[in-house]
Amino acid sequence: xxxxxxxxxxxDAQPLIEVQGVTKRFGGVPSLSDVSLSILxxxxxxxxxxxxxxxxxxxxxxxxxxxxxxxxxxxxxxxVSLRTPREALSHGIVTIAQELAIVPGLSAAExxxxxVEPRWVWAVKRRELRQRYLELSERLHFNIAPDVVAGSLSxxxxxxxxxxxxxxxxxxxxIMDEPTAALxxxxxxALHEIILSLANEGKxxxxxxxxxSEVLDLSDSITTLRDGRLVRTVTAAEATExxxxxxxxxxxxxxxxxxxxxxxxDGEVVLSIKDLVxxxxxxxxxxxxxxxxxxxxGLVGAxxxxxxxxxxxxxxxxxxxxRLDGQPLASRSPTVAIERGMVLIPESRKEMGLFVxxxxxxxxxxxxxxxxxxxxxxxxxREREVVGESMTRVAVxxxxxxxxxxxxxxxxxxxxxxxxxxxxxxxxxxxxxxTRGVDVGSKRAIYDLLVELAATGMGIVVxxxxxxxxxxxxxxxxVMKGGRIVKELEGEEMNQKTILEAAFAGTLMVKEHQ
Amino acid sequence: MSVNAxxxxxxxxxxxxxxxxxxxxxxxxxxxxxxxxxxxxFLILFVVLSITSRPFLHTTNLLNILDQxxxxxxxxxxxxxxxxxxxxxxxxxxTYGLSSVIAGQMAETHSPWLAIxxxxxxxxxxxxxNGLIVAIFKINPLVTTLAMSFxxxxxxxxxxxxxxxxxxxxxGFSKFxxxxxxxxxxxxxxxVVVVVVLALLLSRTTLGRYIVASGGNAEAARLAGxxxxxxxxxxxVLSGGAAGLAGIIDTSRVLSAEASAGGxxxxxxxxxxxxxxxxSIAGGEGSVWRTTIGVLFIALIGNGFDLLGIDPLYQxxxxxxxxxxxxxxxxxxxxxxx
Numbered sequence: 128x129x130x131x132x133x134x135x136x137x138x139d140a141q142p143l144i145e146v147q148g149v150t151k152r153f154g155g156v157p158s159l160s161d162v163s164l165s166i167l168x169x170x171x172x173x174x175x176x177x178x179x180x181x182x183x184x185x186x187x188x189x190x191x192x193x194x195x196x197x198x199x200x201x202x203x204x205x206x207v208s209l210r211t212p213r214e215a216l217s218h219g220i221v222t223i224a225q226e227l228a229i230v231p232g233l234s235a236a237e238x239x240x241x242x243v244e245p246r247w248v249w250a251v252k253r254r255e256l257r258q259r260y261l262e263l264s265e266r267l268h269f270n271i272a273p274d275v276v277a278g279s280l281s282x283x284x285x286x287x288x289x290x291x292x293x294x295x296x297x298x299x300x301x302i303m304d305e306p307t308a309a310l311x312x313x314x315x316x317a318l319h320e321i322i323l324s325l326a327n328e329g330k331x332x333x334x335x336x337x338x339x340s341e342v343l344d345l346s347d348s349i350t351t352l353r354d355g356r357l358v359r360t361v362t363a364a365e366a367t368e369x370x371x372x373x374x375x376x377x378x379x380x381x382x383x384x385x386x387x388x389x390x391x392x393d394g395e396v397v398l399s400i401k402d403l404v405x406x407x408x409x410x411x412x413x414x415x416x417x418x419x420x421x422x423x424x425g426l427v428g429a430x431x432x433x434x435x436x437x438x439x440x441x442x443x444x445x446x447x448x449x450r451l452d453g454q455p456l457a458s459r460s461p462t463v464a465i466e467r468g469m470v471l472i473p474e475s476r477k478e479m480g481l482f483v484x485x486x487x488x489x490x491x492x493x494x495x496x497x498x499x500x501x502x503x504x505x506x507x508x509r510e511r512e513v514v515g516e517s518m519t520r521v522a523v524x525x526x527x528x529x530x531x532x533x534x535x536x537x538x539x540x541x542x543x544x545x546x547x548x549x550x551x552x553x554x555x556x557x558x559x560x561x562t563r564g565v566d567v568g569s570k571r572a573i574y575d576l577l578v579e580l581a582a583t584g585m586g587i588v589v590x591x592x593x594x595x596x597x598x599x600x601x602x603x604x605x606v607m608k609g610g611r612i613v614k615e616l617e618g619e620e621m622n623q624k625t626i627l628e629a630a631f632a633g634t635l636m637v638k639e640h641q
Numbered sequence: 642m643s644v645n646a647x648x649x650x651x652x653x654x655x656x657x658x659x660x661x662x663x664x665x666x667x668x669x670x671x672x673x674x675x676x677x678x679x680x681x682x683f684l685i686l687f688v689v690l691s692i693t694s695r696p697f698l699h700t701t702n703l704l705n706i707l708d709q710x711x712x713x714x715x716x717x718x719x720x721x722x723x724x725x726x727x728x729x730x731x732x733x734x735x736t737y738g739l740s741s742v743i744a745g746q747m748a749e750t751h752s753p754w755l756a757i758x759x760x761x762x763x764x765x766x767x768x769x770x771n772g773l774i775v776a777i778f779k780i781n782p783l784v785t786t787l788a789m790s791f792x793x794x795x796x797x798x799x800x801x802x803x804x805x806x807x808x809x810x811x812x813g814f815s816k817f818x819x820x821x822x823x824x825x826x827x828x829x830x831x832x833v834v835v836v837v838v839l840a841l842l843l844s845r846t847t848l849g850r851y852i853v854a855s856g857g858n859a860e861a862a863r864l865a866g867x868x869x870x871x872x873x874x875x876x877x878v879l880s881g882g883a884a885g886l887a888g889i890i891d892t893s894r895v896l897s898a899e900a901s902a903g904g905x906x907x908x909x910x911x912x913x914x915x916x917x918x919x920x921s922i923a924g925g926e927g928s929v930w931r932t933t934i935g936v937l938f939i940a941l942i943g944n945g946f947d948l949l950g951i952d953p954l955y956q957x958x959x960x961x962x963x964x965x966x967x968x969x970x971x972x973x974x975x976x977x978x979x
Contacts, residue, residue, distance in 0.1 A: 473861075
């Protein structure tokens with residue numbers, strides 16, 4: 128791989144973009160606080176940090192997708208307001224997002240010049256469009272035919288179309304959010320070349336990436352974020368993989384977590400997974416005991432949620448065995464999983480968990496209606512009682528049980544899902560990102576709840592992107608990567624460093640994955 | 642130079658979530674107002690017609706309206722369940738036609754009860770096919786039921802060879818809809834029973850909850866243990882069965898049947914009634930009671946225009962405008978509520 132030397136005179140150039148003390152909050156919770164950085168022309172500047180450290184948020188602020196609550200962004204030394212991606216574009220800032228935004232039905236050339244087609248009145252000048260496309264693709268050494276339908280291109284090809292689109296709009300800063308995550312080895316290599324050639328053309332690239340080796344190879348400067356704060360910005364020459372990891376972690380756990388109960392190696396096995404193969408799950412085995420909290424850590428895309436949904440029978444398993452309470456579970460339906468005593472609290476509560484327009488009562492009782500009804504007729508009184516009891520137990524703060532779920536805060540919505548879980552009295556609970564988007568106070572309440580439920584003999588799997596959450600709650604941690612469990616850590620071995628190292632291990636070897 | 646439409650949308654979502662706190666009070670008022678929404682214009686129209694038209698408030702006229710609307714109300718009550726479950730059934734008009742002619746033909750030669758049973762089975766069967774196609778093969782419900790309506794209409798025409806079936810001599814079959822109980826035609830009683838049963842089914846039973854959940858958020862429903870496919874199929878079966886029953890009611894009521902009865906006009910009238918009643922076309926929200934009022938509201942407009950001697954042309958224009966307002970309010974409420 129080409130290694131990039133910081134040959135640009137870093138100090139005397141006028142920065143292209145300066146971010147000055149920006150803060151961005153979501154629902155009062157800061158996602159980014161007081162972050163400053165400057166991007167020089169003709170350089171590759173990388174952002175690294177854990178999941179949720181604020182990398183993407185920062186990228187979105189610079190590209191006008193989000194508006195900072197505080198602080199300012201300067202382009203060429205002049206303060207600008209970037210309120211929409213379009214305004215950012217007018218300053219030459221273009222984003223190539225994780226989800227590509229091509230129009231699948233149009234040709235490559237039409238996509239590249241979408242909205243800026245050479246025209247004569249209303250008619251697109253097709254020949255000129257084609258000509259300009261060919262010039263551009265030659266300049267970049269791409270070889271995508273202008274007439275090929277964009278939707279038929281590979282992800283890498285679509286990405287190249289987007290890059291050409293950026294250049295067709297005279298981009299000066301190209302923001303790339305995890306551009307290589309979905310690419311194969313050879314394509315990664317090609318993209319790296321493109322990134323370097325962009326910089327050589329005098330464009331700046333803001334690279335957001337989990338792959339530290341890639342970051343070290345390509346970047347001129349690297350900014351590390353942690354918990355929405357800037358840790359430091361260094362030149363690539365000064366950084367090493369371990370110094371970056373060092374910077375990404377290191378938080379005090381404080382008393383954010385309830386006291387752990389003793390490990391429960393004597394509890395009976397309530398869930399046993401053997402060689403499970405499902406989409407994005409490549410042969411996973413583990414056992415979960417009654418009263419145990421098992422953490423599953425890993426980077427975004429490591430297959431954690433896919434594993435959860437495979438165990439819960441929401442996707443078809445291609446192989447392996449799931450035993451719930453000693454009996455094999457092969458139902459192909461979450462309904463049976465719930466009846467057999469397993470509940471999933473899914474990762475995104477609004478999309479996959481709640482009926483936001485419906486009442487709290489209906490949201491809580493839905494999984495347990497069979498036990499609250501006779502010949503299909505719901506006993507209104509019993510439902511009210513049982514739901515009220517459950518909501519009290521998880522301490523949902525709500526005016527009444529008939530208000531719509533959309534009126535609750537994130538933390539209370541999450542508690543609502545726990546109230547639903549309690550009504551099923553499961554033996555196994557899988558909680559996927561149980562505290563995502565939840566304020567600090569509710570977080571502690573949810574941790575307490577998880578520990579309390581484990582104490583009653585429930586086996587709990589906690590999937591989380593927040594390492595301290597996994598470490599603070601779990602008796603044992605499984606680290607996932609590429610659909611497999613790459614490490615099992617227990618007791619003293621569990622710390623942020625060991626987990627991150629396991630999660631990142633092999634990201635050096637992206638090229639060998641093909 | 643508009644590129645990257647996606648980020649713009651996410652930006653909008655972000656600001657609206659911030660604004661939701663400000664709007665939540667208004668939304669709460671609005672949802673209750675929407676619940677009462679159709680009752681107010683209905684009452685106003687009723688009062689206005691009572692004042693302006695002398696024959697309107699006569700029991701005969703009112704019972705006449707109900708008698709004429711019985712079949713539409715039966716279909717619309719079940720159609721509400723389909724819409725709430727996140728689907729749509731455009732084949733009800735054709736199903737109505739097919740069950741009419743099959744029940745009619747059976748009644749010519751067999752006992753009335755057998756004719757009724759067979760007509761009902763036809764409707765339930767079509768509903769089952771609709772449901773299976775939509776739920777198992779994941780074909781868009783609008784397309785599925787539209788295509789099915791062509792198939793069913795074709796079959797109905799084939800069955801009758803395009804002829805009108807006349808049953809004037811079958812007095813027994815006529816009793817199904819035309820018996821008088823407590824001064825009210827049996828067609829109306831059947832309709833009342835169906836509406837009450839389906840309204841309770843939607844609001845008070847597990848199936849009703851599952852229907853609402855499947856239409857509101859199918860993903861969440863499945864993960865909460867709801868059998869979404871089975872639920873949706875049930876809704877289509879009920880809709881088909883109701884269309885079949887409606888066909889029998891009208892065949893018995895007028896003692897004649899033809900393949901072209903019902904059709905897309907009936908399907909759209911039913912849909913209009915449901916939507917005017919405030920049931921969301923996007924699913925997850927709706928009520929059989931309000932559908933009843935919606936259907937009757939449209940019927941009152943028709944009746945009022947007739948009694949007042951206004952050109953029926955305007956009737957359609959007024960109906961179209963009301964429909965747009967109803968759907969517009971629904972879209973607006975959803976946007977605000979997000």
